[in-house]
Amino acid sequence: MNMDLRADLLALLPELTLTAGALVVLLAGVGGGGRRHGGLAVTALASVGLTAIALKIAVDVSEAGRLFFSGMFVLDPFAVFFKVLFLLTAALAPLLSRDYLERHDYRPGEYHSLVLFATVGMMVMASGTNLASIYVGLELMALSTYVLAGYFRREVKSHEAASKYFVLGALSSGVLVYGLSLLFGELGSLDLAAMAAALGGAERTPTLLTGMALLACGFLFKVAAVPFHMWTPDVYEGAPTPITAFLSVGPKAAAFAIFLRVFLGGLEGLTPYWVWLVGGSAALTMIWGNLAALTQDNVKRMLAYSSIAHAGYALLGLLAGSELGVQSVLFYMLVYLVSNLGAFGFVILLESRGYAGETVADYAGLARRQPLAAFGMLVFLLSLGGIPPTAGFMGKLYVFAAAVNAGFVWLVVVAVVMSAVSLYYYLRIAMQMYLREGQEGEGAEVLAAPWTARAIGVCGVFVGIIGVYPAPFAAAARTTAALIGVTLP
Amino acid sequence: MLHDTLLSTLILTPGAVGLVVLLLLPRQADSAARWLGLLASLATLALAALAWSRFDPANPGFQLVEQRPWLPQVGISYSLGMDGIALVLVLLTALLQPLVFISSWISISQHVKGFIASMLLLETGVLGAFLATDLFLFYVFWELMLIPMYFIIGVWGGERRIYAAVKFVLFTLAGSLLMLVGILYLAYLHHAQFGVWSFAYGDMLRLNIPMGAGFWGSPQLLLFAAFALAFAIKVPVWPLHTWLPDAHVEAPTGGSIILAGILLKLGTFGLMRYNRPLFPEAWEAATPLFMVLAVVAIIYGALVAWAQKDIKKLVAYSSVSHMGFIILGLFAGTVASTQGALIQMINHGLSTGALFMLVGVIYDRRHTRLIEDFGGLAKVMPLYTFAFLLATLSSIGLPGLNGFVGEFLILTGAFAEHPLAVALAATGIVLGAIYMLSLVQRVFWNALVHEENRNLTDLTWREALAFAPLALFMVWIGVQPGTFLRLSEAAVRHLIGG
Amino acid sequence: MLDWLVAHVVPIVFYTAAVLVVAGAIGVIWFRNPIHAALSLLATFLAVAGLFVLQHAEFIAAVQIVVYAGGVMVLFLFVMMLVNVRTLPREYQYVRSLLPAAVVTGGFLAAVVAAGLFARSYLAAADPAALTAVEGQTMGNTEAVGWVLYRDFLLPFEVVSLVLLVAMLGAIVMGRKDRREEDAGEEAR
Numbered sequence A: 001m002n003m004d005l006r007a008d009l010l011a012l013l014p015e016l017t018l019t020a021g022a023l024v025v026l027l028a029g030v031g032g033g034g035r036r037h038g039g040l041a042v043t044a045l046a047s048v049g050l051t052a053i054a055l056k057i058a059v060d061v062s063e064a065g066r067l068f069f070s071g072m073f074v075l076d077p078f079a080v081f082f083k084v085l086f087l088l089t090a091a092l093a094p095l096l097s098r099d100y101l102e103r104h105d106y107r108p109g110e111y112h113s114l115v116l117f118a119t120v121g122m123m124v125m126a127s128g129t130n131l132a133s134i135y136v137g138l139e140l141m142a143l144s145t146y147v148l149a150g151y152f153r154r155e156v157k158s159h160e161a162a163s164k165y166f167v168l169g170a171l172s173s174g175v176l177v178y179g180l181s182l183l184f185g186e187l188g189s190l191d192l193a194a195m196a197a198a199l200g201g202a203e204r205t206p207t208l209l210t211g212m213a214l215l216a217c218g219f220l221f222k223v224a225a226v227p228f229h230m231w232t233p234d235v236y237e238g239a240p241t242p243i244t245a246f247l248s249v250g251p252k253a254a255a256f257a258i259f260l261r262v263f264l265g266g267l268e269g270l271t272p273y274w275v276w277l278v279g280g281s282a283a284l285t286m287i288w289g290n291l292a293a294l295t296q297d298n299v300k301r302m303l304a305y306s307s308i309a310h311a312g313y314a315l316l317g318l319l320a321g322s323e324l325g326v327q328s329v330l331f332y333m334l335v336y337l338v339s340n341l342g343a344f345g346f347v348i349l350l351e352s353r354g355y356a357g358e359t360v361a362d363y364a365g366l367a368r369r370q371p372l373a374a375f376g377m378l379v380f381l382l383s384l385g386g387i388p389p390t391a392g393f394m395g396k397l398y399v400f401a402a403a404v405n406a407g408f409v410w411l412v413v414v415a416v417v418m419s420a421v422s423l424y425y426y427l428r429i430a431m432q433m434y435l436r437e438g439q440e441g442e443g444a445e446v447l448a449a450p451w452t453a454r455a456i457g458v459c460g461v462f463v464g465i466i467g468v469y470p471a472p473f474a475a476a477a478r479t480t481a482a483l484i485g486v487t488l489p
Numbered sequence B: 001m002l003h004d005t006l007l008s009t010l011i012l013t014p015g016a017v018g019l020v021v022l023l024l025l026p027r028q029a030d031s032a033a034r035w036l037g038l039l040a041s042l043a044t045l046a047l048a049a050l051a052w053s054r055f056d057p058a059n060p061g062f063q064l065v066e067q068r069p070w071l072p073q074v075g076i077s078y079s080l081g082m083d084g085i086a087l088v089l090v091l092l093t094a095l096l097q098p099l100v101f102i103s104s105w106i107s108i109s110q111h112v113k114g115f116i117a118s119m120l121l122l123e124t125g126v127l128g129a130f131l132a133t134d135l136f137l138f139y140v141f142w143e144l145m146l147i148p149m150y151f152i153i154g155v156w157g158g159e160r161r162i163y164a165a166v167k168f169v170l171f172t173l174a175g176s177l178l179m180l181v182g183i184l185y186l187a188y189l190h191h192a193q194f195g196v197w198s199f200a201y202g203d204m205l206r207l208n209i210p211m212g213a214g215f216w217g218s219p220q221l222l223l224f225a226a227f228a229l230a231f232a233i234k235v236p237v238w239p240l241h242t243w244l245p246d247a248h249v250e251a252p253t254g255g256s257i258i259l260a261g262i263l264l265k266l267g268t269f270g271l272m273r274y275n276r277p278l279f280p281e282a283w284e285a286a287t288p289l290f291m292v293l294a295v296v297a298i299i300y301g302a303l304v305a306w307a308q309k310d311i312k313k314l315v316a317y318s319s320v321s322h323m324g325f326i327i328l329g330l331f332a333g334t335v336a337s338t339q340g341a342l343i344q345m346i347n348h349g350l351s352t353g354a355l356f357m358l359v360g361v362i363y364d365r366r367h368t369r370l371i372e373d374f375g376g377l378a379k380v381m382p383l384y385t386f387a388f389l390l391a392t393l394s395s396i397g398l399p400g401l402n403g404f405v406g407e408f409l410i411l412t413g414a415f416a417e418h419p420l421a422v423a424l425a426a427t428g429i430v431l432g433a434i435y436m437l438s439l440v441q442r443v444f445w446n447a448l449v450h451e452e453n454r455n456l457t458d459l460t461w462r463e464a465l466a467f468a469p470l471a472l473f474m475v476w477i478g479v480q481p482g483t484f485l486r487l488s489e490a491a492v493r494h495l496i497g498g
Numbered sequence C: 001m002l003d004w005l006v007a008h009v010v011p012i013v014f015y016t017a018a019v020l021v022v023a024g025a026i027g028v029i030w031f032r033n034p035i036h037a038a039l040s041l042l043a044t045f046l047a048v049a050g051l052f053v054l055q056h057a058e059f060i061a062a063v064q065i066v067v068y069a070g071g072v073m074v075l076f077l078f079v080m081m082l083v084n085v086r087t088l089p090r091e092y093q094y095v096r097s098l099l100p101a102a103v104v105t106g107g108f109l110a111a112v113v114a115a116g117l118f119a120r121s122y123l124a125a126a127d128p129a130a131l132t133a134v135e136g137q138t139m140g141n142t143e144a145v146g147w148v149l150y151r152d153f154l155l156p157f158e159v160v161s162l163v164l165l166v167a168m169l170g171a172i173v174m175g176r177k178d179r180r181e182e183d184a185g186e187e188a189r
Helices: A002-011 A013-030 A037-061 A077-104 A108-127 A131-149 A156-187 A192-201 A206-222 A231-238 A241-266 A268-294 A299-320 A323-350 A371-385 A391-405 A409-434 A450-468 A471-482 B002-024 B030-053 B084-103 B112-131 B135-144 B146-156 B161-194 B201-205 B219-234 B243-250 B253-278 B280-306 B311-332 B335-366 B382-396 B402-415 B419-445 B451-455 B461-479 B482-497 C002-007 C009-030 C034-054 C058-083 C098-120 C141-152 C154-175 C179-188
Strands: B063-071 B076-082
Touching: A002 A013, A002 A037, A013 A037, A013 A108, A037 A077, A037 A108, A077 A108, A077 A241, A077 A323, A077 A450, A108 A131, A108 A241, A108 C154, A131 A156, A131 A241, A131 C154, A156 A192, A156 A206, A156 A231, A192 A241, A192 A268, A206 A241, A206 A268, A231 A241, A231 A299, A241 A268, A241 A299, A241 A323, A268 A299, A268 A409, A299 A323, A299 A391, A299 A409, A323 A371, A323 A391, A323 A450, A323 A471, A371 A391, A371 A409, A371 A450, A371 B002, A391 A409, A391 A450, A391 B135, A391 B161, A409 B146, A409 B161, A471 B063, B002 B030, B002 B063, B002 B076, B002 B084, B002 B112, B030 B084, B030 B112, B076 B084, B076 B112, B076 B135, B084 B112, B084 B253, B084 B335, B084 B461, B084 B482, B112 B135, B112 B146, B112 B253, B135 B146, B135 B161, B135 B201, B146 B161, B146 B253, B161 B201, B161 B219, B161 B243, B201 B253, B219 B253, B219 B280, B243 B253, B243 B311, B253 B280, B253 B311, B253 B335, B253 B482, B280 B311, B280 B419, B311 B335, B311 B402, B311 B419, B335 B382, B335 B402, B335 B461, B335 B482, B382 B402, B382 B419, B382 B461, B402 B419, B402 B461, B461 B482, C002 C009, C009 C034, C034 C058, C058 C141, C141 C154
Parallel strands: none
Antiparallel strands: B063 B076
C-alpha cells in the first residue's frame, strides 16, 4: 500500500510541482503591492520549467502502461504529449502577459497562479482514465479560466465575457455530468476500461445513447464546435487578449485530449452512433466558423471564429479514429498552438490603449511602419490559413490524410473549400498591412514589449521548423498515438 | 558535387537570395536589392543553362534526379527530376526572370525590396513546380507561388489592384485545394493497393484507378476533374478565365510578364504531366469537352480582344485565345500536336511577355494605355515600333518567327482526328491577325493627333536590353525550331506512347 | 391504522419530504423578506437530507445537514443580518416576458425528468447493500464512503480541493476593491 502510494505520487509529480509553483506565485504576489511583474512572471516560468523536469522524472521512474490512483490516472505517451503541449502554453502565457499586465496595471500574482492552476487541471484531464478524474480536472481548468476571462475588472467587456463564459460553461458542465451519470447507470462504472468492457455486451438502450450524446455535446461545447460555439466570440473578444490566446489553445487542446480518450477509448464500441453526431458537427463547424469569420471587423472576434473553424478541422482526425487519426489531432494541436499564439501575440503588441488595435483597420500600413512585425504576422496568418511551407499546412495535411484514409472524403472536400474561404479573411489582415497605406495617425503602433516579442519569436521558430521539417514532431505525436485506447488494468 | 544537387541549387538560389533581400537588407537599400535580384536571376539562368548542358535529350525519363526522405511515415519525399518537357519550361522561366528585373528597374520605385523578394520567391515556386517528382512537393511549390503573386498584384498593381489580387488568390486557391484532396486520395489509393503510403510521381503511374460508372461513381473521372480544375483555372480555360483580365491589367508590368509568360504555363504543364499519364481513360472521355472549350476560348478570346480599347487588356484577352490553342494541341494527343503545344507554351511566354513589356514601356511614358491616346508613334519611336511589330508578328504566327512553328504543329497534328476543331481554330488565327494588326495600325501608323506624343523618347538602352533576348529567341525558334523540339521529343513520345 | 402506517412508512416519509422540498423551493422565491426565504431554503435542505436517509445514504444526509443546513445557511443569515435587508424592493424584471420563459424552462425540466423516469424503468433497482460494502466487508455507510473517497477516489478528491481553492481565489479576485481605489485610500491615510 505504501509502495503504491509512493508510485502514485511519483507519477503525479508534475502536477504536484506545478501546484506548488502556483501557490508560490500566489503568495509572492500578495507582498510587494503586487507590482513585481517581472519577478512573478519569472517565477511562473520557473515553475513551468521545474514541472517539465518533474515530468521527465515521472516518465522515467514510472512503470510503463501502469495505472495509478486505483485506475484514475495514467502516464502514457498520449498524456505526456499533451502535458508537454500544456506546459508550452503555460510557458508562453506569462511571456505574452507580462508587459500587457503592466501596461494595463493589473495585479500579476493571482493572474499567473490562475494560469498555472488551469494548467494543472488540463494535465489531470490528459492523464485521466476515469470520468471522475477527468471531470474534476475539467472543472479546475474551467473555473480558473472563468476568473481569468473576467480578470480585467475595469473593462465592461471583460465582465461580460466572464459572466457569459461562466453561465454557459456551467450549463455545459451540467449537461456533461448528466450524460456521465446516465452512462454510469447503464455501464456501472466511470472507469474507461471498465466502460469499454461493459459496452461489449451491453444493449444499445436509449439511456445509453442519450448519455453518450449528452457527453458528446458537453465535449463539443468545450472544443467550441458548432452548434455549441455561441460563447466563443464574446468570450474571446472580451477576455484580456493574453487570456484569449491561452483559452484558444490550452483548454481547447485539453478538451480534445479527453474527447479522444473517452470516445476512442471508453466509448469506441459506440462509434457507429457518435460518428454522425460528431461528423455533422465537424462539417457545420468548418462551414459556419469560416463563413462567420468573413464578416468580422474585430480581429479578436475573427480569430475566435477562426479557432472555431480549426476545431472543425481537428474533429476530422477524431472521426478518422485510426492511429493516424489520433496522431493527426495531436500534431494539429501543436501546430495550431504555435500559430495561434503567435497571431494573438501580435494582437497583444498592437493593443496600445484599452482595446484599440483590434479592428482590422488598425493594421493599415503596418508593413511600411514595422516591416518585420508585419512579416511575422503574415507568416502566422498563412500558417493558420494552411499555406505551405508553414506549420499550418503540415497540420492540415495530416488531418486530411487521416480523414481520406478513413473514407471521409466528403468532409475533406468541405474542409478544403472552407480553407480557401478562410484564406480570404486571413488575407484581409495581410491586405491591410501591405496593400493599404494607412492615414497618418491612424492605425495602432507596435509597442515595445520585449517579453511578448520573445514569445512570438519562439512561436515563429516553431512555425518555420515544423513547416519545413515536420518529421520529428509528427513522429512524437505518433509514438503517442500508438498507445492510446483502452488501458486495461 | 554540384551534379547531385544541381536542381536543388537551381530551385533554391532565387528563393534564398529573396529571403536575404527581404530580411537582411537595410530598409532603403533599393539599388542593392535590384542588383542582388538581377544577379540571383542571372545565376539561376546560368544554372539552368548548366542543367541544359548536362541533359541527355535521348533519354525520355527524369534526369539529374534527387531524392531525400521528407515525411517518411506518409511516404512523402523531397524528390526532383527533369525531363525534356520540364527543361524547356525551366529555361523559359530562367530567361524571363532577369528580363523582368531589367524592365522593372525604374518603373518599380516603391517597396523595391519587397518586389525583388516576391519575384525571387515566385521563381523558386515556379521552378520547383516544374521539377518536383513527388506530388506533395509539387503541391507545396504550387501553393508557394500564390502569396508572392498576391503581393505583386496587390502592392505594385494599378487602381483596382486589391480586387484583382483577391480574385486571383481565391480562384487559384479554390482549384488547388481540390487538387490537394485529389493528391491525398491518390496516396490513399496507393496505400490501399500497395500497402504503403506514397506521393511519388513514379508510384502514382502504377496505380490502377477504377473508372466506375457515371461521373460521381468514377474515382478516375473525379480525380481527373479535381486536378483538371486546378490546372484549367491556371491556364485559364474558358469559362474559368475571368480572373485573368483583372489580374493582368492591374498587375505591374513585371508581374504581367511573369503571369502570362510562366504562371499560365503551369496549368498546361500540369495537364500534360499529371492529368494525361495518371488518368488516361478519363483523359479520353474528357477530350471532346476540352476540345469544345479550347475552340470557344480561341474564338471568344479573339473577339473580346478585338473589342478592347486598352492595349494591355487586349493582350490579356489574346492570351485566353492563345492558351486555347495549347489546350487544343494537348488534347488532340498526337506527338506533333503535343510538341506544338509545348513549343507554343514557350512562344506564348516570349511573345506575350514581350508585348506586356512593351506596353509597360509606353505606359511609363504616358501613363495611359488607351489605344485612342496614341497614333503615329512610328515616326516618334522607330525602334520601339520595330520591337512591337516583331512581337506582334511573332504572336500572330508569321512564318519565319516562332509563333508559326507552334500553331502549325498543333493544327497539323490535330487535323487528322479533329478536322472541325482545327477549322474553327484557324478562324481564330485570322481573327488574331486582324485585331493585332489593327492595334499596330491604330497605335503606330495613324495620324499623330495627340501633341503629348510628339516628344516621346524611344526605347532606352535598358529597355532594349530587356527586349533583345526575347527577339533573339523569337527568331531562333522560328528559323531553327529543332534546337528546342529535339529537347522534349523523347519525353513527349514517352508521354503519348505511355 | 398503525399497521398501515408502519407498512407504508417509506412512502409516507418520501412524499412528505418531497412536498417539503418543493414547497421550500417555492418559498425561496416567494417570500420577499430574505430571512423568510433563507429559512424556507433551510426546510428544503432538511427535507433533502431526509430523502438521502431513505436511500440509505446516511453519510450524505449528515453532510447535507452539517454543510448546507448548518454552514451555508448560517453564512447566508449572517450576511443578511449584516447588510440588514428587510424586504427586497420590487425591481424591474430584466426578463420582459416571464411567461414564455417560464413555460420553456419548465417544459425543458419536465422533459428531463420524464427522460430520467423513462430511463429509470430500464434500470435494475439499486442495491442498498452496495452503500455499505467494501471488498466484501459490511460496515457503516460513513465508513464505506470514507474508504471509497480516500482510496479509490483519492485523486479526484484532492483535485477538488484545488477547485475549491481556485473558487475562493476567484471570489477574492472578483470581489476585491480595485487596486487604484486601494492606492487612493492609502494615500489619503
